[in-house]
Amino acid sequence: MSTTSESPQRNTRQRRAVAAIMADLEGFASAQQIHDILKQRGESVGLSTVYRNLQALADADLLDALRNDDGETLYRRCSSGHHHHLVCRVCGRTVEVEGPTVERWADAVAEDHGFRDVEHTLEIFGTCGDCAS
Amino acid sequence: MSTTSESPQRNTRQRRAVAAIMADLEGFASAQQIHDILKQRGESVGLSTVYRNLQALADADLLDALRNDDGETLYRRCSSGHHHHLVCRVCGRTVEVEGPTVERWADAVAEDHGFRDVEHTLEIFGTCGDCAS
DNA sequence: GACGGATTTGACAATCGTTCCCGGCAGTAG
DNA sequence: CTACTGCCGGGAACGATTGTCAAATCCGTC
Numbered sequence: 001m002s003t004t005s006e007s008p009q010r011n012t013r014q015r016r017a018v019a020a021i022m023a024d025l026e027g028f029a030s031a032q033q034i035h036d037i038l039k040q041r042g043e044s045v046g047l048s049t050v051y052r053n054l055q056a057l058a059d060a061d062l063l064d065a066l067r068n069d070d071g072e073t074l075y076r077r078c079s080s081g082h083h084h085h086l087v088c089r090v091c092g093r094t095v096e097v098e099g100p101t102v103e104r105w106a107d108a109v110a111e112d113h114g115f116r117d118v119e120h121t122l123e124i125f126g127t128c129g130d131c132a133s
Numbered sequence: 134m135s136t137t138s139e140s141p142q143r144n145t146r147q148r149r150a151v152a153a154i155m156a157d158l159e160g161f162a163s164a165q166q167i168h169d170i171l172k173q174r175g176e177s178v179g180l181s182t183v184y185r186n187l188q189a190l191a192d193a194d195l196l197d198a199l200r201n202d203d204g205e206t207l208y209r210r211c212s213s214g215h216h217h218h219l220v221c222r223v224c225g226r227t228v229e230v231e232g233p234t235v236e237r238w239a240d241a242v243a244e245d246h247g248f249r250d251v252e253h254t255l256e257i258f259g260t261c262g263d264c265a266s
Numbered sequence: 267g268a269c270g271g272a273t274t275t276g277a278c279a280a281t282c283g284t285t286c287c288c289g290g291c292a293g294t295a296g
Numbered sequence: 297c298t299a300c301t302g303c304c305g306g307g308a309a310c311g312a313t314t315g316t317c318a319a320a321t322c323c324g325t326c
Binding site for chain 2: 067069071073086088095097099101102105106109110113114115116117118119120121122123124125126127128129132
């Protein structure tokens with residue numbers, strides 16, 4: 001335990017490849033999609049390795065992870081601060097949104113009920129203008 | 134479609150058993166936990182049947198379903214209107230909360246970005262007063 | 267530049283929750 | 297009561313993810 005800053009991480013081709021994909025990607029993607037993209041680019045990386053590196057990146061708060069209704073875990077590059085997502089259920093386009101009001105409301109509600117160390121998850125789904133037509 | 138009152142559903146022992154469990158249960162439970170409880174009570178019901186009935190109840194809005202971080206689907210008896218949950222991450226105690234402000238905010242944000250047919254999910258997690266001590 | 271120890275990789279098997287399949291059973295209408 | 301139709305159950309199938317372990321790779325050091 002002690003220091004959390006420990007990062008005996010090595011700088012491997014595979015780790016770079018995964019990070020590079022995520023840097024490019026606009027929307028959410030599953031581990032398997034990322035594995036496919038890597039294969040297409042010729043940067044073949046083992047599936048296990050993709051999973052491992054995505055988890056590592058998510059643990060390091062460099063990626064956001066969420067589960068879709070099918071039970072798949074989706075990953076996406078994310079700005080660091082606290083925010084939420086507005087996701088098009090058709091094309092997957094994602095908009096980051098902030099809502100200080102909501103944050104305060106959530107904290108207030110939780111405290112009213114005597115809860116501590118409050119966190120929350122909020123996702124908004126809809127059909128974006130382009131897809132609605 | 135037409136009338137939603139259609140119920141070509143049969144009134145089986147198994148269906149009653151599952152519904153009865155859910156009526157008793159206070160917190161969230163997974164399909165497999167419910168299957169186990171049924172077995173303990175001697176009301177043995179096939180696992181497939183438990184899954185089917187839970188889904189049916191959730192489709193009928195008699196239960197709320199959500200996925201935990203392990204990818205399991207958890208079910209819980211729920212009041213019918215739209216609301217959210219405040220869940221203790223230690224003991225699982227759940228409080229239903231409403232937030233008209235949040236609903237409006239989510240809809241407004243989505244519309245600002247041209248999204249239609251907006252839905253959202255919101256869960257608040259914390260440690261309840263009892264568990265904090 | 268080569269060496270050595272530790273970390274990482276990758277192919278495959280294993281796991282876990284959930285769904286599918288299908289023969290047999292049981293509500294329900296007539 | 298009889299027939300009809302949906303439901304049940306259990307085991308196989310499935311898909312995402314994780315575990316395993318020898319071989320490859322990285323990196324500080326000589």
